[in-house]
Amino acid sequence: MSDEGADHLPAPPLRRALGGSGIMVSPLAWGMWRLTAGNNTLAEVSRLVEGVLDAGITLFDTADIYGFTGMAGFGAAEALLGEVLAAAPGLRARMVLSTKAGIRPPFPYDQSPAYLARALEASLRRLRVETIDLFHIHRPDLLTHPQEVAKTLDAAVAAGKIRALGVSNFTPHQLAALQHFLGTRLAVTQPEISPLRIACFDNGELDQAMMLGLTPLAWSPLGGGRLLAPQTGREREIAGALDLVAREAGVSRATAAYGWLMAHPAGIIPIIGSQQPARIAEALAARPMRWTRRGWYEVFAAARGEKLP
Ligand code: NAP
Numbered sequence: 001m002s003d004e005g006a007d008h009l010p011a012p013p014l015r016r017a018l019g020g021s022g023i024m025v026s027p028l029a030w031g032m033w034r035l036t037a038g039n040n041t042l043a044e045v046s047r048l049v050e051g052v053l054d055a056g057i058t059l060f061d062t063a064d065i066y067g068f069t070g071m072a073g074f075g076a077a078e079a080l081l082g083e084v085l086a087a088a089p090g091l092r093a094r095m096v097l098s099t100k101a102g103i104r105p106p107f108p109y110d111q112s113p114a115y116l117a118r119a120l121e122a123s124l125r126r127l128r129v130e131t132i133d134l135f136h137i138h139r140p141d142l143l144t145h146p147q148e149v150a151k152t153l154d155a156a157v158a159a160g161k162i163r164a165l166g167v168s169n170f171t172p173h174q175l176a177a178l179q180h181f182l183g184t185r186l187a188v189t190q191p192e193i194s195p196l197r198i199a200c201f202d203n204g205e206l207d208q209a210m211m212l213g214l215t216p217l218a219w220s221p222l223g224g225g226r227l228l229a230p231q232t233g234r235e236r237e238i239a240g241a242l243d244l245v246a247r248e249a250g251v252s253r254a255t256a257a258y259g260w261l262m263a264h265p266a267g268i269i270p271i272i273g274s275q276q277p278a279r280i281a282e283a284l285a286a287r288p289m290r291w292t293r294r295g296w297y298e299v300f301a302a303a304r305g306e307k308l309p
Contacts, residue, residue: 008291033062036067052277189215193216254282260299
């Protein structure tokens with residue numbers, strides 16, 4: 001290694017753009033999927049939201065289905081955030097608010113024009129906002145033609161109800177079909193990405209994101225916490241490869257995992273799933289991490305479970 005510096009990948013920027021939307025956000029996001037899991041009081045949730053903002057995280061990710069238990073609770077996470085925003089209206093301007101719709105239990109997906117338009121209105125009402133900064137289709141509805149979905153979304157953008165559009169859990173072909181009919185450029189794609197879930201690195205999803213200028217948001221960047229409690233041989237190998245880099249950089253394994261995602265040239269924004277303020281704040285140490293190609297590929301090879309050809 002004659003020139004160690006040249007071997008390092010660039011550090012991620014302090015702020016990232018959401019595609020071509022002109023919206024700038026922190027390089028990590030915070031997710032509210034697990035927000036309603038406990039019995040949090042409004043005061044506790046308000047403190048948590050303020051703590052996340054104070055830590056420097058500006059992109060807040062929720063969905064209409066977060067809080068749904070299988071029986072009840074549809075809209076609960078959005079409603080809780082809406083209460084926080086109503087109690088402290090100054091918070092709204094400090095965050096870039098992302099939500100999702102299109103899953104409608106028990107069908108399970110519905111993006112028909114009437115339903116999708118109603119779902120958007122319901123999200124706006126629960127969140128108590130006039131505009132959603134980033135609106136995702138949560139999972140593709142195989143029974144709605146993408147032209148219909150595009151019409152509903154374009155109309156909502158034109159009406160000022162949505163600033164930027166995203167899709168989640170779409171294949172590259174599904175994304176391309178929707179973009180074909182949309183007048184608005186998609187800004188975001190949100191697949192599951194973590195060292196435990198590396199499909200998007202070579203199934204075309206990240207290549208398409210780079211080609212179209214979409215910002216990838218990574219859901220479950222720690223594999224839902226499994227990375228911190230590895231069960232299988234493969235999971236332990238991945239954890240070990242991350243630990244090697246983490247020790248050298250003086251960060252935790254979780255932080256190294258975020259950093260590993262952020263080092264990819266597609267500009268991945270990991271969505272932190274933790275609801276613990278200390279863990280959320282600690283995650284920001286991933287931003288200045290400098291990965292070597294060797295360190296990065298060692299984690300990738302462990303994730304593949306075989307030596308790279
Ligand atoms: P994750 O970061 O992979 O997992 C978070 C879980 O790991 C929490 O239960 C957390 O517990 C636990 N954990 C254990 N040790 C931790 C450590 N050292 N540091 C941080 N967390 C640790 O993310 P996720 O919650 O599964 O997903 C993140 C976000 O992605 C969601 O909130 C949501 O916004 C989004 N998401 C999107 C989709 C989609 O289909 N688009 C699907 C799932 C999730 P503590 O809270 O106790 O720290």
